Amino acid sequence: MDRASLFREKWTDIFVIGTHGYFLGVAVFLGRPDLFTFGLAAAAGSILLFRWVKG
Amino acid sequence: MVLVLFIILLAVTLTVRTVDMPEPEDPDSEKDDGWAILHLFEVLGILVFVLTIYHAKVNWGMERVLAFFPALFVYALAFEDINITISEQYGYNSNAWFLFHVTMIAIPLGWCVIVYCAVTALEASPRRFTPVQTGLVAGALALSIDLGIDATAFAYGLWTWKDGYWFGVPLMNFVGWFVVVFLWVSMWTHLRRKELPFRKEFGWSFGVTGMALGLQYPLYGLFMGFFITLGVF
Numbered sequence: 697m698d699r700a701s702l703f704r705e706k707w708t709d710i711f712v713i714g715t716h717g718y719f720l721g722v723a724v725f726l727g728r729p730d731l732f733t734f735g736l737a738a739a740a741g742s743i744l745l746f747r748w749v750k751g
Numbered sequence: 752m753v754l755v756l757f758i759i760l761l762a763v764t765l766t767v768r769t770v771d772m773p774e775p776e777d778p779d780s781e782k783d784d785g786w787a788i789l790h791l792f793e794v795l796g797i798l799v800f801v802l803t804i805y806h807a808k809v810n811w812g813m814e815r816v817l818a819f820f821p822a823l824f825v826y827a828l829a830f831e832d833i834n835i836t837i838s839e840q841y842g843y844n845s846n847a848w849f850l851f852h853v854t855m856i857a858i859p860l861g862w863c864v865i866v867y868c869a870v871t872a873l874e875a876s877p878r879r880f881t882p883v884q885t886g887l888v889a890g891a892l893a894l895s896i897d898l899g900i901d902a903t904a905f906a907y908g909l910w911t912w913k914d915g916y917w918f919g920v921p922l923m924n925f926v927g928w929f930v931v932v933f934l935w936v937s938m939w940t941h942l943r944r945k946e947l948p949f950r951k952e953f954g955w956s957f958g959v960t961g962m963a964l965g966l967q968y969p970l971y972g973l974f975m976g977f978f979i980t981l982g983v984f
Contacts, residue, residue, distance in 0.1 A: 707806045708868045708875075711799065715896060718795065719903040722788055731903050731918065738899030745895045746868075749888060751877040 712746055713739070778844040778908045786846045788907055793849055796857030803864045810871065814949045819939070820863055822956035826935055827859035829964060840921070841912045855910075865893050866932060870940075882944065886937025890929040897928050923975065930971045934963040 703710070716739035723731040807816045831854040835842055842853060849856040869889040873880060880888060902918030904910060915921040938959040942952065 704806060704809055707803075708872050711803075711864060711868050712896060714799075716899050718792075719900040722907055723903050725788065726903070726906055728903075728906060731906060734918070735899045735903060738895070742892075742895035742899060745892060746872050749872045749878075749892065750875045 708746060708750070709743070712742055716742065778842070778846065778911050782846075782908075786844070786908075789844055789846060789909055790848055792904075792909060793847060793855065793857045796860050797849070799864050800860040803867055807867060814952075815943075818943075818949065818952040818956045819867070822939075822960045823863050823866055823935065824859050825957065826931075826960040826963060827862035828854060829960075830931060830967070831858055833964075834927075839913075841910060841924075843910045844908055865896055866936060869893050869932070870936060882937045882941040885940045886933040886935075889936040890933035893932040894925055894929050897925065901925075922978075926974050926978070927967075927971060930974060931963070931967055934966055934970065935959060938963060 716735065720732055720735045720739065723729075723735055804816060804820065807819070811819070828851065832852050834840075835853045843850070843855040843858065847855045847857075866889065869892040870885075872892060873885050873888060901920045901924065905912060905915070905919045912920055912924070915924075917925070939956065942955050942959055945952075947955065
């Protein structure tokens, strides 16, 4: 799969993982392990939910 | 899998109040990092929106892009601006570079990206959903993204809430997220399946925005009444 096709096929995953990744980074920056742990659980849940919908 | 998710969220909900929460940053203050994360959020938000438009153009074609994004953007912007002004329960950081009245522009753009991702995920699904079911699942998908990011955004000072249960964010915010996405997506999906000519679809997409804005308060009130009756709030 070329880069353009990969972008089109995986856009939803890229966005969801990227968004959660950004905010997990912010939690690390703030020194808040509670937010990081919670954010990780929420990210996993979000990704699983999108995967389930896409089949 | 949904059950596992539910258990995770329930466990977090029950433990979240045991965490000692520091005060969030004052969004009107000076900050040592010059609000770097805020500005990065704004710039990335605009960049991601541009990439989304490109993706949608390839995926749907330009006509459908025009029948989706402008109406959704107006919906998100109007919703945010009206609610901030009327409710005075929350507000965006006044240090933001790109503001429209009291709304950070990256927010309605973010709405567009999140709703587009939910809609395209549903289109890729082998399951067949009615418009109402599509709205319900899209609401859940959008909520799943917001659950993770809202708490951290609040802690940094990207936006503020007056009072909140979930790491400083009130549960009514999440009810609101679900309701607004459910309303717009279910009506827009109904419209799309009618396969109208472009001009009609474009015009009616703004009709969807108007109807969703009008219906959000009664539906939100219904949800809140339900939760208050259950003793959740």
